[in-house]
Amino acid sequence: MLALLAAAAVLPLAACGTLDDGPVPDGYYRVQSGDTLYSIARKHRRSVRELARWNSLSDADRIEVGQVIRVVPAAGAAASAGGGRASGGSGGPAAVKDTPRVDDSGPARPPASRIRLQWPADGKVVARYAPPASKGLRIDVPAGGVVRAAAAGRAIHVGNLRGYGMLVIVKHDDDWLTVYGNLDKPSVSEDSQVAAGQEVGRMGAGGGELHFEVRAGGKPVDPSGYLPSRG
Template sequence: MTQTRHDIEPGRRRALGLLLAAAAAVAAGCGTTGGPVPDGYYRVERGDTLYSIARKHRRSVRELTRWNSDITSPGQIEVGQLVRVRPPGGSAAASTGTGQAVTDTPRVDSGSSRPPATGIRLQWPADGRVTGGYAPPASKGLRIAVPANGTVRAAAAGRAIHVGNLRGYGMLVIVKHNDDWLTVYGNLDQPLVTEGASVAAGQEVGRMGASASELHFEVRGNGKPVDPMAYLPSRG
């Protein structure tokens, strides 16, 4: 049976969320399968469930799913995964007897987020018409129709923290610009940078296919997708 875009999107978003969490952890020097665990996080071990992790840390499952945008169901955790067990920003939180989370931290939908306090100025990653806009939860970035064999450029200087294939995104390059911001370039035909390499603003990071195709471009602040149009210059 042929899968539709609607069928693929949830799995695609979960896969990218897990990848971004892993890449960010590696970039911070803590990895997903080894190294020290950041304060406020727990590393999933064999035999763990989200329920057992919540109970161990005196939290509710609802709280954990709210604080971890890559977890959309209780069964969706993997050995070695980092799970946030303390609310972002250190706000006090507790659970009622019914499992209802009570917290001073506002609920943030995984499809949109208040951006970091620091700003970022970006340049367009490719020439071409925008064929799809930011419309979470279905679309967490832009689709840009790039001419055949067109190149994709880094929207700002940074470091390539992931280069490789990801289901639903094809060949993918993720550039981390600083502690707050990263950009995602998906559906490439060929990467033009290596993982771990420093990248200059405007440097070519990938090439599109021999026929016209669409670049998937995301901007993430504090790991959450934001509208790229808010950070890109107007196109006359």
């Protein structure tokens, strides 16, 4: 669970409360139909982790239409270092610090389910799982190479994120996520259903290193233990 810190509020708003149909104070945003915490974070150039902390949200999946969300830190509170929106695409994510809907703090809980994955892309593995510097695999994908979903699920995040470049996250069930970072462009939209093996993104004309993570119960695990061996 994200470490929850109580943020001082300018007005006495409950973290998960709503205001009647009155105006929203400066520094806050009222949730609209179709919003997710991730789309709100991108719109206001904040990180999901910042919004979760400022609003004491224990579950980033649970926001409601009409809910008022703090999108600017309280007076005297500094924004987290992982804050701003990434500007783009191709730098290798050597040290990853902020993935939507995941939590690196505390011990991992054993997942209740099991998962079998397929390789997300062709190419040589150039960096293996070695946290904290590498929380997944880095695969050297050829120019214009296709990146595919390692299993069926739902795309819960599509967009840029610092440390990951262009990123797609696929949620497979309550226990498992896969993360596809450093894409040139995505091929799926947020909240769309994704089939196993379906294209979720492409690498650029010059190729690039796909960052691939597997998360069990919100924690990174070694993807090699869930992928078939390559001949």
